[in-house]
Amino acid sequence: MPNNPKVHYIPANPPKREKRVGIYCRVSTNSLEQLQSLTAQVSHLTRLTAAVPQWLLSDVYMDIATSKTGSSRKEFNRMLEDCKSHKLEIVITKDVSRFGRDTVEVLDAFNQLKALGVRVIFEGNSLDTANTSSDLMVAVIESIAQAENESRSENIKWGIKQRAAEGTSKLYDRKCYGYKHNEDGHLVIDEETAKNVKLIYDLYLSGQSVVGIIKELAKRKIFSPKGKENWNKRSIEWILSNEKYTGNVELLKSSKSEVHYLASGSHPAIISKEVFEAVQIEKTQRSNVVKGEDGIKRKSEKYSSKKMK
Template structure:
């Protein structure tokens, strides 16, 4: 009786991974929220790469644009060099906006990779240069980048308004002449310069003109906010118009939006509200510009002057 032949199990060869893939991620700040976003991007795109047997993850490139470095492109440039050296054949990123801050920057990055023959996949936008013509890709990228830039701008504006409404905006504690920051970053009175603010208000209410105040400050050897011997008219006028000296801060006042936010008593006052209002009334009285009964702007026949 013949012996049964020995049977050996020979597994199939695993598919060869032929395409070297680079993952590119970028966030706009180094805040905790953005760092978490960066981690999620890398994790998601790594899993995506692993689902395609022919892809081999070669490297991960991560840029973080901080307020100090601006639009950091260090990792993008390293990725570009690896593409030039044929270390990468495919670049995957979350969406179009990761390639730059504006449409020009995005298209420049895309065109560089296209010239190198590197396949680019914008996973979140479902865009792939392997499946889309170059002209259509450029057109789609332009429209998406523009829309995302507009959305980003609106988000920034919304964030500013939201923080202003909640009273958490750092703009409330923006330093100006007469104040300094304490250890917590809040405004406190700088006694040395605050007395000069009071002097400017007193001089104006005593009849001095802006030019007259400048001469008096020079006579007393009081340096300007920038440390110069001579003050300019704009600095004096700004101090005489800044409601912040009453302890109040109004945000978004100069915006086109009708919504404004006023924080009352957000910091110590240098000038009383009564004195501030008296100065504003006096400025109006001295102004050479008036409106007639029809709202037409015109100049007075004579202009107030108290140059000394």
Template sequence: MQENLKIHFIPPVPKREKRVGIYCRVSTNSAEQIQSLTAQVSHLTRLTAAMPQWVLADVYMDIATSKTGSSRKEFNRLLEDCNSRKIEIVITKNISRFGRDTVEILDVLKQLRTLGVRVIFEQEELDTANTDSDLMISIIESLAQAENESRSDNIRWGIKQRAASGISKLYDRKCYGYKHDKDGKLVIDEQKAENVKLIFDLYLRGQSIIGIIKELEKRRIFSPTGKEKWCKRTIDVMLSNEKYAGDVRLLKSGKSEVQYLSSDNNPAIISKEVFEAVQVEKKRRSNMVKDENGWQRKNEKYSSKKKIKSK
């Protein structure tokens, strides 16, 4: 026997026995989203291959389109394969890709836990095999809430940026009395514009909103939706719409700290003087007044009959 003989132990290659299913989803079929889908699959495939005891069993991909809407056939196929014990581990990019809302995610995780299927959220580094049920629920709920808030913030930020740069489509949003030309710009609809002028004129002459509605019905003037009956809200909004005086004010709700005014944005149906006079009259007629104690309701409501008698 040779004195320098050395024997090296070669460990056996572990058998790949855990069947893995990769689930990926994108919200549209745009080129950018399809590229994102490809990147998701490629990354998770490499991650699966790097685990000695994992074997890739199948890849499930859902692409939402205008035709299919929120249909998730591949997600349902994944759940069927889990029920059939074809899949033992599910790996996905993040929580938002896995479910449409918190309730659905928690319901599916409960089903898969009962089946003994392990779910891994790669981005959040969450693994149902290592996480307590109550903790998992708490984490998913807080992450979902944070994501929804982030999405809402992004939407609001986008609206503000487009408004600030003057490229928001809201500047040319059509309202009663206007139509779009071939370039999508606002132009006056002459016939309906006469009705707008009539509404402002009747209001300044002392008519209440109910009185204006009766006059419109008497003249057989249909509402913006083509109905014989006008809504009080429709008239009230029209009387406050700066667009009729040629201006557009965006983000003017009380929730927004910033407002954007586009002066002479479109052709005016009424003069700025008439519009301002109506705003003063609306404030005078309001049954709410503000004093040192805040907003208070007036003891007496506005009456067009009293207005007419006083003249």
């Protein structure tokens, strides 16, 4: 009997990696947290690409937006050029938001790649142009982008409220006429302009109308906050209504019955609370609008400082 032949195991040739893949990652700032997020994105999508035998990682494109460059997408544009040169057949990114700041920008990027015949995968959203119709993809992108924008808006509002509640909001130190910032960014009295604020309050309580105050300031050659020779009525009325001059700051106050915050003594006062309240009472008395049981009515005569003389 013939000897049994030796049998050699010959494995099948591994599939050729022929689909060229580009990974696109983007973060909105260059903070440490965002850079760590960028690293995580690249690492995750690289492993995902390596797990598919037919895929060949061709390049990684990373955009980092900063306060200087804004929404610069230099790497995204380089990726588009590579797609046009047929260097890429598949583009993978973490989610829809990485393609742009808003729906218009995202759809524009998507349509450009679609026109080039490039397959796009939004891994985090489980969206793949290979198995999703274009119309459905557009609809899903729009809904996801809208949801993310709403979520981002809510997060911003929450952050503003949280900082206001903790007393750490920079809005408490927003500069206005009569104040300046010290080295730490906190409000301190600007003596040169603070005396003009006091003068405006004194003139009003002495019987001067807003127009009369404007004339008096022009006569004394006191320039407006914007450096103009003549003040406008709105500037005078704003100064006479701004509680900030008493050392208090109210944040998030609106006509709606929502929570708002009052920081008492957050900075030095230019006007005493008594003087401020006296001006508010005087303004109400001078107003030609009267609220009564029958609604809002107007007085037959307007206030005139001439009658005070």
